[in-house]
Amino acid sequence: MVELKTPGEIERMLVTGQFVAEVLGELRERARVGVNLLELEAHVREKIRLRGAQSCYWDYSPSFGRGPFRNTVCLSVNDAVLHGLPFDYALRDGDVLTMDLAVGIDGWVADSATTIVVGTAAPEDLRLIRATEDALAAAIAVALPGNRIGDISAAISAVAHDYGYPVNTEFGGHGLGRTMHEDPHIPNAGKPGRGYRLRPGLTIAIEPWFARTTDRVVTDPDGWTLRSADGSRTAHSEHTIAITDDVPKVLTLAR
């Protein structure tokens, strides 16, 4: 069931969204060569504690994971793309790092992800990251009342196609608000004009992610981390947005 939010509820999600943006911004600064993933996890854990926020990941036990998850941020390196379990690893020059963060404050959730290159960036890695960012921007641009979920999905897959990257349709975006995952599901590929009609008050996380040369993922032996099936590098960009009467409001964009 899709729950539409009132303007007041969206304002509360914006408060959470701004905190998520702040923490991800700090992680982008801190993720340098030699920094351990566990240091980044510890930083997020402390930020959440000080803010009195709730981690959406802590104790998360979905059917696909080897639960419960005992971390507050997902950190995915190189061929890892989703649900990356932080582990004892010092970042190396040229690593591609995806940071995905979902928290609640006073019962209202926001979810965002960003990918960076640590140290010296290879052009093909920057291109992959840019593709996910372009796809996210294209998807947000069509998140207008009267359009449909299929328009968002199609905008993402069109950008992937232009760049020449395959698209996985299993893991995509989602509604959110009181919890991290609500209806509707938002596939990263689809047909325009199909699916649930967008309307003011709908709050969704849009999250294009691509691997360079495959649309398939495999689960890591750690039981959580999803990697590209062929070991190719990956990138992921995500924002939480609210559909309004006008252009969408991007709740996790730093203001």
Ligand code: MG
């Ligand atoms: Mg996320």
Ligand code: MG
């Ligand atoms: Mg998400």
